[in-house]
Amino acid sequence: MLPINDLPSPEANKIRIACAYLFSPEHTKDKQFLMNLRFDTVKAAFAEKAKRYHPDLHSQESPEMVERRKDRFIMVRESYEILKNYMLPEAKAPSVGGKPRHTIIAVGGAKGGIGKSILSANLAVSLSQVGYRTVLIDLDLGGANLHLYLGETTLPYTLSDFLSQRTAKLEEIMVTTKYGPKLIGGDSSRLGAANIDFVLKLKLLRSIRMIDADFVILDLGGDTSYNVIDFFLLADHGFVLTTCDPTSYLEAYNFIKVSLLRKLNRLFGVESTLGVEKDPLLKELIEEITLSKNGKRVKTIDQLIERVGRECPRHQSFIRDVVSKFRPLLLINMVESISDAIAPAKRIQEVARKMLSIHVEHSGTLLYQPEIKWSARDLMPVVVKSPGGYLSTFITQLIANIA
Ligand SMILES: Nc1ncnc2c1ncn2[C@@H]1O[C@H](COP(=O)(O)OP(=O)(O)O)[C@@H](O)[C@H]1O
Ligand SMILES: [Mg+2]
Structure with a gap:
């Protein structure tokens, strides 16, 4: 679940941008989708996008294409990190x-x-x-x-x-x-x-x-x-x-x-x-x-x-x-x-x-x-x-x- 309503607007915007990279721009307008989003779903979206954009998996393509994929991959990974920070249960000190x-x-x-x-x-x-x-x-x-x-x-x-x-x-x-x-x-x-x-x-x-x-x-x-x-x-x-x-x-x-x-x-x-x-x-x-x-x-x-x-x-x-x-x-x-x-x-x-x-x-x-x-x-x-x-x-x- 994303606490989209509780956050100051720059933070909420950051979450929306991250969702646009991992899902689609349409998804970012859907408040219910954002609020009910589960970490499993985010993880699956990241895995799917990582496969699509990871430069090492497409090294046979032209250098420009590889470069483009690399940029996109960086954004996808950053987006995943952002959402992960909000969604993972609080890390408790192990005992x-x-x-x-x-x-x-x-x-x-x-x-x-x-x-x-x-x-x-x-x-x-x-x-x-x-x-x-x-x-x-x-x-x-x-x-x-x-x-x-x-x-x-x-x-x-x-x-x-x-x-x-x-x-x-x-x-x-x-x-x-x-x-x-x-x-x-x-x-x-x-x-x-x-x-x-x-x-x-x-x-x-x-x-x-x-x-x-x-x-x-x-x-x-x-x-x-x-x-x-x-x-x-x-x-x-x-x-x-x-x-x-x-x-x-x-x-x-x-x-x-x-x-x-x-x-x-x-x-x-x-x-x-x-x-x-x-x-x-x-x-x-x-x-x-x-x-x-x-x-x-x-x-x-x-x-x-x-x-x-x-x-x-x-x-x-x-x-x-x-x-x-x-x-x-x-x-x-x-x-x-x-x-x-x-x-x-x-x-x-x-x-x-x-x-x-x-x-x-x-x-x-x-x-x-x-x-x-x-x-x-x-x-x-x-x-x-x-x-x-x-x-x-x-x-x-x-x-x-x-x-
Ligand atoms: N009990 C003390 N006696 C003498 N000098 C001290 C004492 N405590 C701190 N200082 C000195 O005060 C200065 C600032 O200390 P510092 O630990 O860097 O402060 P802060 O981290 O609070 O900014 C340092 O030069 C330090 O050596
Ligand atoms: Mg100090």
Whole structure:
């Protein structure tokens, strides 16, 4: 089934164009056909068209004809990938003995320069030093520099190769670093690198979930755009970094708030992973409240839960559950003294409790350390340079809390 009615029109158009390539332009006008389309049908159409256009199957033809078939084949294959992204059931992390086989950790925060990348890199190196198969991904699409913290100055492949479909699988662009973790690096030199569209994002989210590793660490960009938030929401553990600077911790709270609202809205979208009963009334209510559709935005999550209780009572406990399971982990970085973090952490926790009805755990405070400051220049992770040192001990404690 294609969620053609739920999508913004550029996405719906993309689906229509893909259907025109795999079926016919007439089919794209038939809403019922699009809505009821099954993946088996798409697969069969792809197989049939692939046979017709695959250049290798027609190599005896004139070079122009082969070239024409090749162009057509590329479009057919792209169309198939687009529809597949929308139609395949959500890829769930496979499990071993009932436990998730891999854990995704996101490192976010609403600003740049607050230590997200350095923490991600050292966390990944530490995890791999204790024997976990770890993959680190630079998802700061506009400001990719994670590789430098792992001592890699250039990368043979980057995420751009995957996003531009030069490679089909994330595994193909993983680079084994000298310090242990595998790295999927970024390349923000490409114009528009940060602007990945909806279909590509879905593909990336799904591919990250499928990575075969014990830990996948996501180093995020420093803003509250939907792309960043969606990567954050993918994680089993989401760290939110901030400094003690008021602009930074206010933004950190904002990041937490936007993430929770997005999580609630995504319960119903194509990206939904929660398998919720899709009650249109509840969908409408949540949209009205969180997106302020009719100007009736409620001020607190408590008010939202209360309205759900009044208007869709059978879903109230479900929504309460979704909210209570959202547990961001706050890290305060670059403080002069550990006690400097107490007030900002308390402030964020209080506001989050009052406005969002959630508990924000204060997971740690990290001192400003010259050794950390110069780690990119040294091209060596701090935990390798100073095993048993300050950052190494800090990260060991973090891992003990989540592993
Ligand atoms: N605890 C710390 N002490 C000293 N310098 C730090 C600390 N945390 C981060 N830095 C420095 O701050 C700069 C930005 O860090 P980075 O991890 O690249 O931030 P982000 O990924 O949030 O943009 C780097 O030079 C880094 O070494
Ligand atoms: Mg960074």
